[in-house]
Amino acid sequence: MSWFIVKRLASLVPILLGISIITFILLHLIPGDPAVAYLRLSNIPPTDVAVAELRLKLGLDNPLHIQYFEWLGKVIQLDLGMSYVSKNTVWDEILLHLIPTIQLTMTALFFIVVISLPIGVISAIYKGKWIDQFSRIIAYVSVSMPTFWFGFLVIFFLSVKLDLFPVLGRGTLAHLILPSLTLAFGYIGTYIRLLRASMLENLNEPFVVYAKARGLRQRQIISRHVLKKSILPVVTGLGMSFGNMLGGAVIVETIFAWPGMGQLFVSSILNQDYPMIQGCVLFMSVIFVICNLLVDVTYSFLDPRIRLEGGK
């Protein structure tokens, strides 16, 4: 097992290197001059002299590959630079916004699991019955309803009308419920259908027939055999969704005034805060890759064949 993890970790090196190159080049391809952006955000008129001086100071006159290696050298030492807007280090800004985002994402993940798993299993067992039809409706609504609309609906009904939760901001557990539910809602439908399809596929497998022949009860077959196998694609999906939610909760964060990574990312783009954009992209990519790794490890744990093949 540990050899498998080491191998997977080693494979991350070229991936991360590739990400760093793409991040660096993409930011240099977009229109605009980082030196001008820095001066504007510092309320300093970007005169030709000021821009030239700053370009020299920031090393922007060097060839692109030298700029890249200088930047990479700093990144390896965990120096992502300084935000043009706040003048804090990019790390400080990321950490400040990461905690609220992790809160939101973990709670959303919890909602996804506790809502979609039971519904997915039940709808597979009672295929074609009213409960299956009902779960189908939930799934359609979940994937087709825009997040912002769902967000405003839950605020309006659960907060303004029924006074069950606060509308906005961070603080108590109650503040966390509506934004995380809104974030989770869009994923719930997908996982219900994913688990249902996976369950139905496995219910027709020979091992189920064999289990029945052994005289096992339906409940035992489902919980001990079918669910175990059917959960694999869901685990993969959850890992990917976790990465997505960490960086892609902009709409939910805006509606609920939640100061997370999504808001930081968008405001950095709007302000042309180059080091911040670079730092965010790189950081989120690393998180995504790590999530991927964790999924692989979990997967190999759940399905030893993968581990054994990988360890060969």
Place this chain on the structure above:
Amino acid sequence: MFIKQSKILRNFLVLLVILASFITGCSNKATEQDNASVKDQSKVVTFSMTGDIGDLNPHTYFPNEFFSQAMVYESLVYYGKGGEIQPWLAESWDISKDGKEYVFHLRKDVEFSDDSKFNAAIVKKNFDTILDNRKQHEWVELINQIKNTEALDEYTFKLTLNNSYYPTLQELTYIRPLRFVGEAAFPDSQDTFKDGLKSQIGTGPWVLSEYKKNEFAVFTRNEKYWGTKPKVDKVVVKVITDGESRVLAFEKNELDFIFGNGVISQDSFQFLKDSGKYETKLSEPTATRTLLFNTNKEATKDHKVRLALNYAFNKQAVIDNIFYGMEKKADTLFPPVLEYTKIDINPYDYDVARAEQLLDEAGWKKVEGKPFREKDGKELQLEFLFNSTDNIQKSIAEFVQGDYRKLGIDIKLTSQETNTFWTTAFQGNYDILFTSTWAVPFDPHSYLASITTDSENGGPDYTALLGLPEKKEIDEKIKKVLLTTDEKERKMLYTDILSTLHDRAVYLPISYQSNVAVYHKNISGLDFLPQEAEVPLTTIDVE
């Protein structure tokens, strides 16, 4: 093996719950408790703004917010109702006959929030650090005009100018940069612009007592404040970027009031007003929403085309359908309620026939079977640049596109986010630009001064007007009006400048914008202040 794996799933769920609760539990508990105790024991009002308050430094700009700078820091003189300059940190002042020397007699009972004395020495120190970064503040003409600063005695401060500059007192009322921080706030380098402040020490009625970046700021009443003390003990300012979320938070009583310009949509304002559950108010016109034509571009450099665009714009329809009648129709570049801006002109009333005639005369003729007018085989296409983050600009731009199309003009809409929008605007890469004037106390003199310079902190108007044959003459008149000491000549010059701009039809004023206020019925004292960006937190009270 199976039992092990089912345990893993269960443990995973338990771990998620524990982790989520743990993170939630430790992060904001203290803050929430603090806020709760604040609510229990004292009078607190809560409102929201779209952005964070920044580092609360009166000598810098973005990401600082005007309203919070005005809460903590004060000026020598105050911009009162109707533009009357009132004593503030200076209780009186003398102006030399040639208008070049201003001697301010400071109040003797003023202290900074850290108990240090407010005196002429600290006034001079603040002025000097601002003047050390003169280039960064060049949009304030007064700063360019200051020749010398002197502390004549403990409470007398003298300002010497290069020229007599009539808006001196008016520019001293600006929320930034000419306001004062205490000695202990200065960084070691003494340069507050480059190195920021050590702490936020001002003389104003509020002191920043708690702050969580991008979430909220709590201001506590300055108990040692020299002036009329605020009626409430604390003000909580929440950061809410979305207007609809702001309305819902207000309805849920999480906000006591909504205040400002563009903080909620016109729809939402109307909805809250019609509900009858809340009090609503609209301020007097503050600034003007206007279109600006680029006089360097092929079509819009033609006076007749600009006139036609003015005549073809149905302002009343925009006001009725987009603003729900909340804003007043604008015929002049500045609201006529300001000093020197009431001029006698013939407005360009909506007249499609006249617009068509002018376009024909300009050579842009309708072509059989084609939707757009042409001149020398070229279609009449105009690029309309607007800020994508402003919903009102977007609505008006779409309206204009539809309306002008009927006239045979193809409007190409270009929407850009704020920074890119301003870069494009300053470069002059557009035919029509959506912009607005700067409101009092900047209008009209600072706005007009920006027309004469290509300063980054000015406006895009300088470039847009370069194609006018009268540009040089207009610039000279603007420079002259700022320096003349003769009130009669000043009035005459303003009338002349504004009439010329109207006649040349380079602007298309749409409406005079206002601040909105929506508040719960237990709130009182929410009256608009003369400066658009100031929130009336000193007079506000809560039952």
